Amino acid sequence: PSPVHPIDLLAIDGLLTDEEREIRRTVRAFADRELRPHVAEWFESGAIPARELARSLGGLGVLGMHLEGYGCAGTNSVAYGLACVELEAVDSGLRSLVSVTGSLAMYAIRKYGSEEQKQDWLPGMAAGEYLGCFGLTEPDAGSDPGAMRTNAKRDGADWVLNGTKMWITNGSVADVAVVWARTEDGVRGFVVPTDTPGFSAPEIKQKLSLRASVTSELVLEDVRLPADAMLPGARGLSGPLGCLNEARFGIVFGALGAARDCLETAISYAADRTVFARPLSSYQLTQQKLADMSLELGKGMLLALHLGRLKDQGVLTPEQISVGKLNNVREAIAIARECRTILGANGITLEYPVLRHANNLESVLTYEGTSEVHALVIGKALTGEQAFR
Ligand code: TGC
Ligand code: FAD
Numbered sequence: 001p002s003p004v005h006p007i008d009l010l011a012i013d014g015l016l017t018d019e020e021r022e023i024r025r026t027v028r029a030f031a032d033r034e035l036r037p038h039v040a041e042w043f044e045s046g047a048i049p050a051r052e053l054a055r056s057l058g059g060l061g062v063l064g065m066h067l068e069g070y071g072c073a074g075t076n077s078v079a080y081g082l083a084c085v086e087l088e089a090v091d092s093g094l095r096s097l098v099s100v101t102g103s104l105a106m107y108a109i110r111k112y113g114s115e116e117q118k119q120d121w122l123p124g125m126a127a128g129e130y131l132g133c134f135g136l137t138e139p140d141a142g143s144d145p146g147a148m149r150t151n152a153k154r155d156g157a158d159w160v161l162n163g164t165k166m167w168i169t170n171g172s173v174a175d176v177a178v179v180w181a182r183t184e185d186g187v188r189g190f191v192v193p194t195d196t197p198g199f200s201a202p203e204i205k206q207k208l209s210l211r212a213s214v215t216s217e218l219v220l221e222d223v224r225l226p227a228d229a230m231l232p233g234a235r236g237l238s239g240p241l242g243c244l245n246e247a248r249f250g251i252v253f254g255a256l257g258a259a260r261d262c263l264e265t266a267i268s269y270a271a272d273r274t275v276f277a278r279p280l281s282s283y284q285l286t287q288q289k290l291a292d293m294s295l296e297l298g299k300g301m302l303l304a305l306h307l308g309r310l311k312d313q314g315v316l317t318p319e320q321i322s323v324g325k326l327n328n329v330r331e332a333i334a335i336a337r338e339c340r341t342i343l344g345a346n347g348i349t350l351e352y353p354v355l356r357h358a359n360n361l362e363s364v365l366t367y368e369g370t371s372e373v374h375a376l377v378i379g380k381a382l383t384g385e386q387a388f389r
Contacts (some may be wrong), residue, residue, distance in 0.1 A: 007260055010298045015305060016078070023079045027086040030060050035090045041349040042212040043091065046205070050097065050131060050173040050214055057098060058128020062087070064102040068123035069273050078308035081253030088257035091353075092360035093213030094291045095254040095361070100169040101125060103246035105132025108178045108189055111242065112233035121176055133174035133201075135165035135218045136240045142167075143373050145180070145187075146237055151221065151232075152181040152190060159230065161190060161198075161223040167367070171201040171216025178231075179218065189239055198223040210363040245321055248368045249311060252324035253304045255332035255364055256297060258357040263293050263312055265352055266339035273344075280342065289338055296331040303327060319381040326374035333361040358372035 013021065034056055042048045057063055064072040066080035080102075088095035106125050109117050122132040141147040150163025161181055171177070177192045177199070191198060198221045203214060231239070267290060270281035280286050307324045310316040336358035340347040347354050365371055373388075380386045 007264060007297070008301075009056045009292075009294055010302065012298065012301050012305065016082070020076075020079050020082055023075060024082040024086060027060065027062060027083045029088050029090075030056075030356035031090045031094075035087075035094055037211055039091045039094070040353075040356070043356055044211070045094075046207065047213045048093070048097075050170070053080075053094070053097060054101070054128035054131050058126060062098055062102070063104040063111070063128055064122065064126045067102070067106060067122075067126075070110070070118055071107070072110075072122065072124035073126075076308075077311040078305065079247065081250065081304055082309050084250040084254035085260070087262040088254035090257075091212045091356065092254070092258055092364050093210045095250070095257070096169050096210065096213045099250045099254070100134055101132050102245050105174075105178050105252050106174065106240075107246045108134065108231060108234070108243050109191065110267060112189060112231040112239060113191070113199055114228065116290065117226065117231070122201035124262075125176070129174040131170055131173050133168050133170040133177045133216075134240075134243065135168050135171070135177055135179040136244075137165060137167050139155050139164060139166045143370055145240060148167065148180065148187070149152055150179065150181045152183045152188060154184075155224070157227040159190065159225045159227065161192070161220045161225065161301070163220050164221075165218035165319065167204070168201070168216050168218050169367075170214055171218050173202040173214050174201070175318040177201075177218060182278050186236045187239065189234045190225060190229050191231065192220075192229065194226060196223050197224065209359045213257040241318075244368060245318055247318075248321045248325045249307065251317070251364060251368055252307055252321065252328050255329045255361065256300050256304060258361060258364075259300070259332040262336045262339035262354045262357050263297060265288070265354055266290065266293075269343050269346070269352070276301055286342060289342060293335045293338055296335060300328045300331050306362075322369070322374040322377040325369065326371055326378065329361065329364050330371060333358060333365055336361055349358055 032139045061073045062083050065075050066077055083096050109121055125132050136145050138148050152159045152161045175196050177194055179190045179192050180187055200219045202214045203216050270286050273280040304322055339354045376387050
């Protein structure tokens with residue numbers, strides 16, 4: 001590659017191993033072949049072929065790819081992050097499908113599940129035969145999951161779950177839901193097959209963001225589960241929050257994929273577009289915009305890679321993940337919006353990806369901890385004072 005490659009000006013590629021580059025190449029080729037040609041249509045119609053996608057993503061090996069055993073690929077965290085970049089360079093909704101399946105639902109079962117739960121679900125989820133979702137947020141408890149109302153009560157040996165979860169990715173298409181509920185013993189996680197009587201998952205429509213992703217409500221009305229449906233290894237909020245660390249990590253990388261796709265589009269558009277008799281790319285104002293965006297993309301990638309190396313050494317902290325999520329999503333959305341200005345009116349259509357990415361990033365800024373929540377996590381680390389409540 002040329003030393004001034006617009007998308008890798010800092011030659012960060014040289015910091016990756018051959019295996020990481022190879023995994024990235026494979027995911028990028030798959031994304032270009034199987035996903036990119038269809039994504040504008042999925043976004044416009046607000047419908048994705050989730051089951052087919054899950055099977056092809058399972059075949060690619062990206063579902064739970066950084067988990068060990070049970071049919072999972074067991075790659076390092078950096079390789080997982082790079083896969084997220086390539087998927088999100090197509091659409092945040094596709095990275096979401098992978099994040100929620102692998103980093104939330106599968107991770108919860110892998111980390112906190114019984115041997116039987118792992119055997120029952122993980123190989124099928126890794127292969128994309130079963131889709132998973134993760135129900136933490138409720139209509140009145142988003143940033144403050146400790147305020148959840150969904151509850152699980154004992155009835156003999158069984159558990160009976162009641163409550164409502166909201167904004168749940170993959171909800172209506174999932175075969176299995178990991179649902180967090182209040183019990184006498186604190187918050188516990190439950191593995192809920194979605195065909196259990198009393199469980200329903202109406203899809204949320206009229207979204208203006210993440211349209212190429214299924215988002216649903218989960219309604220639990222006297223959902224009766226056997227005693228062994230509870231995840232034995234998770235007790236208290238640290239259970240679900242431990243899963244969020246995984247998905248947030250994927251977003252630290254993934255958001256930069258959306259930003260990269262926007263910047264590539266803007267650079268190429270500016271070269272082709274003539275304004276006042278010269279290419280748009282020849283104007284200083286345009287070059288200033290492109291230079292600033294390239295700086296933020298490069299810094300964001302260095303940050304992501306640093307956090308990935310820390311994660312692979314087993315020393316990454318939640319506060320460091322908050323630094324990455326806050327910075328990289330904030331910069332990605334700023335880049336997407338700036339690129340939209342370069343495309344002028346063409347920037348508002350689905351013919352180009354920039355406003356689709358910008359709209360998607362509104363969700364990414366909010367889910368997995370809003371930017372405000374991550375600022376407060378960092379604030380607490382800096383001052384020792386918690387300002388959440
Ligand atoms: P706090 O009192 O601080 O902590 C309660 C317990 O949890 C532990 N803990 C963590 N453990 C692991 N990882 C973390 N990041 C943790 N943060 C806290 C903590 O040590 C404590 O443990 P213990 O044993 O002492 O009980 O909790 P708090 O109620 O004050 O809340 C803190 C706060 C606000 C940071 C937290 O609640 C939070 O992160 N809120 C945001 C919620 C959120 O991110 N929801 C995301 C839902 S899933 C989703 O959005 C999926 S979208 C994915 C997609 O489509 O891609
Ligand atoms: P609120 O918590 O009501 O926040 C509203 C505003 O108040 C925000 O700006 C917030 O930052 C601010 N705020 C909150 N607390 C404070 C404070 N202490 N100080 C200052 N400001 C504060 N959840 C799941 O469990 N599973 C999923 O799969 C999932 N997928 C999602 C998919 C999409 C497309 C979206 C949009 C959301 C998804 N979510 C999911 C939910 C997501 O995690 C929540 O939306 C998020 O945690 C914020 O909660 P909320 O929307 O209730 O906002």
